[in-house]
Amino acid sequence: MRDIYLDFNASTPVAPEVAEILRHALETGHGNPSSGHWAGVPARQMVEDARTRVAGLLGCAPQEIVFTSGGSEANNHALKGVFFASGKERPHFVTSSAEHPAIVAPLRFLEGLGARVTWLPVDGTGLVDPDDLRRAITDDTVLVTIMHANNETGTIQPIAECAAIAREHGVRFHTDAAQSVGKIATRADDLGVDLLTMAGHKFHAPKGVGALFIRDGLRPEPFIHGAGHESGRRAGTESAMLTAALGVAASLSADLGPMEQVKALRDRFWTALQDAFGDGVVLNGHPERRLPNTLNVAFVGRVGAEILAAMPEVAASTGSACHSGCVELSPVLEAMSVAPPVGIGAIRFSLGRKTTVDEVDHVVARLRRVLS
Secondary structure, X not given: OOOEEOEOOOOOOOOHHHHHHHHHHHHHOOOOOOOOOOOHHHHHHHHHHHHHHHHHHHOOOHHHEEEEOOHHHHHHHHHHHHHHHOOOOOOEEEEXXXXXXXXXXXXXXXXXXXOEEEEEOOOOOOOOOXXXXXXXXXXXXXXXXXXXXXXOOOEXXXXXXXXXXXXXXXXXXXXXXXXXXXXXXXXXXXXXXXXXXXXXXXXXXXXXXEEEEEOOOOOOOOOOOOOOHHHXXXXXXXXXXXXXXXXXXXXXXXXXXXXXXXXXXXXXXXXXXXXXXXXXXXXXXXXXXXXXXXXXXEEOOOOHHHHHHOOOOEEOEEOEEEEOOEEEEOHHHHXXXXXXXXXXXXXXXXXXXXOOHHHHHXXXXXXXXXXX
16 A cells, blocks of 8 residues: 655655755754854854745844744744733733644643733634734733644634734734745735744754744743853754754745645545535635645544544544544634534645645545445
């Protein structure tokens, strides 16, 4: 049986060009980037070249990029950094009810330290209502954080509209763009955001590296304290190897042209599933405002994990968790008010730039056999 990878929202393979720079950095970038001698200077050049490349992808200045260990650290830096720098006794945050755990968990932690959090509802497609945001902002609001695109359903939030509302009230705006980088446009000024999270392994860089865009003039408290690396914003010796890899991946991801073909293949996939299963398959997420590579579908009355277990050659993700024989609905689908008999049958298929028609057709054929 052929192995088929349809879990690109979970992680992506390292691109050949990225692997090449990794090998080069292993051989030549061993010096400390903070050292001024012959071994440190090339490492520093790699780091700064990567910073320029990432800034080019986001349309910002290089000095507005802070390298991190990944998306989770970047989110923690943004949320906790704003909290500790706010100077308010009970700083207020606004977010959506369909966020990634890397947003939910830090906010729950901050609630324990006295923060107040408003969790905006989402509709049946996973969208927030900007009017709900407008009503939620108070004089104590220090940050709005709403993800750019949902990792499970691919639903794309109206970030520019929401950020404009926050700006009207003098409130900073953060977006977790880990899922959207390399799939749709993520230029910081177009989105109107003050902070933006990116995770390298979501766009063909290795795991363990990411970045946080911090708009000039904003000084959140550092998440990691120590020496003055990253202009005093993130302590820890930079990895020339990982940052160089992130920079090359960012340059490759700037070309969104291939995503048109990915979207066409995703739509072909969805049409084939409808033809095969009719009303027995349901789309989760917004029918139009979603990532071009993401197809979250529910097989009504079935269990997604059991379906995938019967197709071990297909790598994809489920929308439910199974513990001791009990199936729990995904918090994202629950926030969307998806009925349990539908939600427990959810599977997220996320395509990549190299996914083929043959692979999609094979999965549809396998689903026919498994569900017959």
